Amino acid sequence: MRRWVFAASLAAAAVPAYADWSGKGEAGLVIASGNTDTQTANAKVQVTNETDNWKNSLGGSALYASDQEGKTANRWETFGQLDWKFTTRNFLFGAARYEEDEFSGFEYQATASYGIGRRFFDSPNTKMVGTLGAGYKFFETRDSFDEVTGELIEEGDSDSEVVFRGTLDLEHQFTATTSLINKFIVESGADNTFAQNDLSLQVKMTDVLALALGYSVRHNTDPPADFQKTDTLTTINLVYEIK
Template sequence: MMNKLLIAAALTAATPFAAMAGADFVEGDKTFAGEAELGATLTTGNTDTTSLKGRLGLKHELGNWENEYTLEALYKEDTDEVTAERYFAGAQGNYKFDDNNYLFANANYEQDPFTGYDYKLTGAVGYGHRFIDTESTTLAMEVGPGYQYRRLDDEQSALLGYSSEDSVVAHGVLNFETKISDSSKFKQLIVADYGDQLEARSETSLTANIVGALAMKFAVIVRYNSEPLDGKKSTDTETNMTLLYSF
């Protein structure tokens, strides 16, 4: 219950703060924009279930710099048993040489107790290129070296005899987005880190405007790990229907 209250409080507090930040930063060549995403399901009676999905994405442009910040939270509970719990925080800075080429540096933190790890830290630097950048369609790719640190939970530490893993990784991103109509768009995002194992994440989403800046988003997320810990599966899937507010 405490985790659910913390998630709800954080999402509620973050949205107006981000909106105020946007109002403060729109000056001259400074721009600040973002998206707040939220979905929830609560049932009581013969079956008690709770499902919360939240995401806050911010983008700040200043001259040649484009900075992105992301917060995500997922929590699911079925009859007082937690069945899914994931928290993610990430930041990336892009230095643009021109409209299509840039250098990037990022850092990500992920916590998912169902993978056997207490948390994971990943950082990467490299080169990005926009192959298509029009009003209706964007196609961009990023590639570069990175580093990943994984902290095992107590159960896995006792089983394996060590408490952490780390490796140098090759980091790659493919991001495709296109408008289907004036009120809807399709997006495909693939993120992969390859070192002593392959970790990849694919998000396929369809967004349709409801009114003004409010939209409905349907997304299918697939996470893959080529070397899962004992007793863990290599593939996780997540299907969400959420409300999306752009500012």
């Protein structure tokens, strides 16, 4: 029950109280038929509202893929972060993240954290922001089965732990139309360390539309037995800038 309460709280926070929001939404779709029959879709959205002292960021992502044998990927995530700027470059933050990934070995992972952040670079061409903090993670693992015999290897279980959280976001604009964006997050606890890095090269086609080539790496140090530690994803998406 608590995972649904956690997710519902993030969804409720995602409803803007006022209209002065900006951000980006992107999506990609691949469908093949004939000798192969595959479907792949992914989508991301992030919106931000910023004032002199506060910054509120909300977003989410989803991934689905299937082939002739059935689903091969099914994941969705939602997140939010509220920053209070106590100097020009430094801020305190509170953040929450919730995800469900059918093929990660985890039924769900939900984290609430707080800490301190700093804007290392904030020029028109280069922006770099890092955070460091601590929080609490709730998670549930899936049952693991032997691929050959089908026997149960390990039963799923619910647990929670203290985690240390760090992020590093970099955005560099090479030209008026080309930019590189990299987002890194790590949540480290006694039972498992989760890390994700999203790299994207974006080329503007109009004032609000861009084409993005992305590469994402997700890693769990201690997934349930018979599940891989690392997942990668390469995408070509159409990006829409929300102004």
